Amino acid sequence: MNARVEADVRRRLADVPDPEIPALSVVDLGLIRHVRVGAGGAVEVGVSPTYSGCPATSVIKADVESALLRGGYDEVRVVEVLAPPWTTEWITAEGRRKLEEYGIAPPSAGQVICPQCGSPDTTRVSEFGSTPCKALHRCAHCLEPFDHFKCL
Template sequence: MSALLDRDRMLARAREAASAVVDPELPMLTLADLGVLRDVTVDDDGAVVAAITPTYSGCPAMAAMRDDLVRELRAAGFADARVRVVLEPAWTTDWITPAGRAALAAAGISPPGPAPQRSGPVLLRLTPARRAVRCPLCGSDDVTVGSEFGSTACKALYRCRACLEPFEHVKEI
């Protein structure tokens, strides 16, 4: 019973440490709030394994996420810390927590709306996607897209016509 209790405490500490790691591109979000941190487990050999899912195929932040998770887990006292990449199911912006959405808005970034529901192949669009976007600064929905490409591939640039401020929007995936 004592070994089981120790393992439960170890797992709780590992989950707490992993849940504190922030996203390298959106540092107002933890990987847990972004929905990228899928699970934290302890193997039979005592290794802590954090499972993460990339926001999209080829996400350049994955190496930084992995390194940050390993560093944080080791700093929390887990000498054998590993990261496993989980590709199924694919990440969706619907996995961003309510706290994560609030943190994005507080940082002046428009959080995503509901992710598109798909069955079958993804259709190629040659025009900008239509999104229901609100200005995170004044709340107006009178916005215009400036560019489909923001500081990262997962964000688009918008400008509010009401308050005239530019802002980024996390694209629905």
């Protein structure tokens, strides 16, 4: 019973988009730490914040809660899980693929590949970008600027 409920909760979470990068779900980004189903059917979801100050965190928590309430769960608790700290290694393979498709280079500690043309000939323009999780790069081959999801 609980396993079935948990699977249903996880399926619904896979449809909750990240508010800043809506092409990815909170599951793709590796933000869901746990799903616990209590005896009375109460659901608790553990969510990792990406950056300590990321303003999307409170929106994500609210979106997770309302998605489950809409799904018919009456008792939903969303808790923030700080330890262990979130890392970009938790972004799923599917998430990395979606990032690239969306035009954001997935996190890479080595050479950053241009998500537009696939060239490795890229340079970092700025260590910080439009959100805490991104840096600004430019491709020397197709000349397009693009975001790189920073390694954390």
